[in-house]
Amino acid sequence: xxxxxxxxxxxxxxxxxxxxxxxxxxxxxxxxxxxxxxxxxxxxxxxxxxxxxxxxxxxxxxxxxxxxxxxxxxxxxxxxxxxxxxxxxxxxxxxxxxxxxxxxxxxxxxxxxxxxxxxxxxxxxxxxxxxxxxxxxxxxxxxxxxxxxxxxxxxxxxxxxxxxxxxxxxxxxxxxxxxxxxxxxxxxxxxxxxxxxxxxxxxxxxxxxxxxxxxxxxxxxxxxxxxxxxxxxxxxxxxxxxxxxxxxxxxxxxxxxxxxxxxxxxxxxxxxxxxxxxxxxxxxxxxxxxxxxxxxxxxxxxxxxxxxxxxxxxxxxxxxxxxxxxxxxxxxxxxxxxxxxxxxxxxxxxxxxxxxxxxxxxxxxxxxxxxxxxxxxxxxxxxxxxxxxxxxxxxxxxxxxxxxxxxxxxxxxxxxxxxxxxxxx
Numbered sequence: 001x002x003x004x005x006x007x008x009x010x011x012x013x014x015x016x017x018x019x020x021x022x023x024x025x026x027x028x029x030x031x032x033x034x035x036x037x038x039x040x041x042x043x044x045x046x047x048x049x050x051x052x053x054x055x056x057x058x059x060x061x062x063x064x065x066x067x068x069x070x071x072x073x074x075x076x077x078x079x080x081x082x083x084x085x086x087x088x089x090x091x092x093x094x095x096x097x098x099x100x101x102x103x104x105x106x107x108x109x110x111x112x113x114x115x116x117x118x119x120x121x122x123x124x125x126x127x128x129x130x131x132x133x134x135x136x137x138x139x140x141x142x143x144x145x146x147x148x149x150x151x152x153x154x155x156x157x158x159x160x161x162x163x164x165x166x167x168x169x170x171x172x173x174x175x176x177x178x179x180x181x182x183x184x185x186x187x188x189x190x191x192x193x194x195x196x197x198x199x200x201x202x203x204x205x206x207x208x209x210x211x212x213x214x215x216x217x218x219x220x221x222x223x224x225x226x227x228x229x230x231x232x233x234x235x236x237x238x239x240x241x242x243x244x245x246x247x248x249x250x251x252x253x254x255x256x257x258x259x260x261x262x263x264x265x266x267x268x269x270x271x272x273x274x275x276x277x278x279x280x281x282x283x284x285x286x287x288x289x290x291x292x293x294x295x296x297x298x299x300x301x302x303x304x305x306x307x308x309x310x311x312x313x314x315x316x317x318x319x320x321x322x323x324x325x326x327x328x329x330x331x332x333x334x335x336x337x338x339x340x341x342x343x344x345x346x347x348x349x350x351x352x353x354x355x356x357x358x359x360x361x362x363x364x365x366x367x368x369x370x371x372x373x374x375x376x377x378x379x380x381x382x383x384x385x386x387x388x389x390x391x392x393x394x395x396x397x398x399x400x401x402x403x404x405x406x407x408x409x410x411x412x413x414x415x416x417x418x419x420x421x422x423x424x425x
Contacts (some may be wrong), residue, residue, distance in 0.1 A: 018417040019390075020410070025397035027410050028390040031383045034206040039420065040331040046419045047311050048073035052154075052161040052174045054325055055079050055089055057169070059158060059193035059344070065108040070337070072162060074327060078149060079100040079160060080109075080124040087155060089162050090125050090147040101147065116401075121147050157186045160347060176250030181257075185317050188266050188288065188300035191344040194323065199338040199364055205376035207312065207328040210336065211412055213372055214304050214314040214324070217246065217256050217403040218395065223375055227367035239294035241410050244303070244403035246396070252415025254308030262321060267301035273353050280350060281365045306409070310415050319357035332380060338362065369377040 003138075017030045033039055041382040053073050060068050061081040069078035069092060076092040078101075094101050099116040111128065120129030125147035133140065152163040154171035161171055172179060186192055196381065203210065213219065244258020260268055267285035269278050287298035305317040316322040321341040326334045340358045342351060361368045393413065396405025417423050 008231075010303075012331075015022040016417075016423065017421060018413050018423075020414075022397070025394055027393045027406075027413075029393060029413055030390055031388070032207065033416075034380065034383050035331055037331050040328060043328065044074055044419050047416065048164075050163070050165040050168060050419065051311050052152075052163050052168065052171055053155075053311075054309070054323075055160045055162050055396060057158055057192075057194045057323070057341070058087060058155060058160060061087065063108065065110055066106075067102060067104045067109060067123075068106045069104070071327060073164065074329075075164070076100060077162065078124050082270060087153065087160055088123065088125065089150045089153045089160070091150060093147045093148070094119055095127065125149060142147050157190060157320045167336040174251055175309065176253060177247070178253040178255070178307060178309050179368075181249070181255055181305055182315070184300055185315060185321060185341075186306065187292065187339065188289070188317075189321065189343050192341050193344040195340045195342055195351075197340075199362075199369075200336065201364060201369075201373075202329075202333060202335050203326075203373050203376055203381040204333050206331055207326050207334040207375040208412075208416070209379055210326050210334060210372075211308055211314075212409045213376060215246075215256050215308045215408045215412075216318070216406075217244070217258065217306075218405075218406065219375065223371050226371075229360060230367065246401040246403055246405050246408040248407060248411035249307075252412050253308060255307040256408060257303055257305050257418065258404050260302055260318070264301060264304070266369055267297070268322075277349065277353060278349065288313055308412060310412060316362065319361055320354050321360060322347075322362050 017033050018028075020027045055072055055077065056068050056070070056079050061079060064081050064083050064085060067078055067080035069076070077089055079087060079089045080093050080102075082088055090101075092100050092102050094114040094116065096114065096117055096119045099114050100392070101112045101114050101121060103115065109123070111120045111122055113129070117125065118129070118131050121185070122128050127142045127145045127147075130136070130140065150162045150164060151166040152168060153163055156171055156175060159182065175182070181388050240387075244256060247255050247257070249255055250368055261264070267281055267288055269281040273281065285297065285301050288300055292300070304317070307313070307315045307317070312326050314322070314324040314326075316324065318415075322338055324336065324338040326336045328334050340355065342354055346354070358366075360366050363369060393406045396402060396407055397410075399405075399408035
């Protein structure tokens with residue numbers, strides 16, 4: 001059955017929010033999904049409350065006591081490595097009176113002490129210190145007053161996920177076909193690490209617009225025209241265009257995989273990297289061939305992947321490896337955080353080129369990010385213009401999907417519709 005809504009900004013239809021007509025090759029999404037505060041509230045409960053959500057990477061907490069804190073699914077949590085080397089994730093709230101316990105974004109600690117009344121907890125979340133303990137007599141149950149771990153935590157190839165749903169399927173089953181593409185990224189990178197520092201910004205647009213944009217090959221040429229002209233000016237050959245496929249990977253995940261028209265620090269040299277890097281990048285490519293064979297090495301080195309892991313994790317394995325999450329703060333605004341991933345033992349000159357590639361295209365002042373922000377905010381403004389009720393995502397339904405079609409966005413919306421409205425895909 002379909003849930004009914006009464007949004008205050010744009011009336012939702014009495015029927016479905018997502019309509020798919022395979023016979024007539026039509027797929028459309030009602031624009032109230034992008035503007036309704038009621039739908040936004042349902043998403044926090046039904047999507048972010050019942051999915052696997054990316055917390056961070058194990059490389060961020062290599063040593064016992066290392067921790068990072070961040071909001072995940074609009075809830076404050078922190079991830080810490082305990083004395084035994086296990087990764088733990090806790091709700092960031094003191095069991096005494098509720099104050100935030102972990103108050104720094106990252107660091108190393110043996111004990112987390114609440115600043116309000118100085119209750120203290122170890123890296124296993126156990127309550128280990130209470131000032132003036134005698135005031136409680138014999139009634140203070142230390143075992144019951146530890147920090148509350150999140151319902152589920154699992155890791156895949158170093159990527160740590162949580163779920164607030166204790167009954168959710170296991171992470172590997174949830175990842176479905178996305179696991180293969182994570183394997184490609186990790187195997188090509190080796191001992192991967194998240195480079196310190198983040199790219200954080202906000203967009204005045206609905207979060208689902210960035211989910212679409214991150215795997216949308218259709219917008220690349222018109223929206224990022226300046227970047228392609230820049231590459232050509234440096235000697236990059238773009239005459240072959242961007243050829244590839246769009247795939248649904250199950251459970252709302254999707255990927256674009258296409259021939260890389262630009263260089264890839266992992267093992268594809270281009271003039272952008274400079275002549276002095278040609279030999280080293282050639283060596284990296286030879287190493288991949290030796291480890292994985294010519295066919296898999298070619299796929300790692302010569303193809304790009306833009307992958308969405310539903311609902312809000314993006315892995316861009318392109319001219320650099322970007323890990324990006326985005327969280328709605330309202331129906332009209334989201335907060336975005338992006339990290340750069342690289343081999344831990346990477347040579348300094350290659351690390352510098354990788355960071356340059358990341359910043360040139362995906363950085364806050366790069367060729368792509370400002371373009372995309374402008375596009376998404378323009379869409380959000382257009383939604384409030386009224387007159388039109390539906391967005392069309394039908395491109396490619398009458399053929400095998402290409403990289404510039406929209407099957408990947410349709411995969412996202414089918415999963416979203418199933419969770420939010422209860423309508424089976």
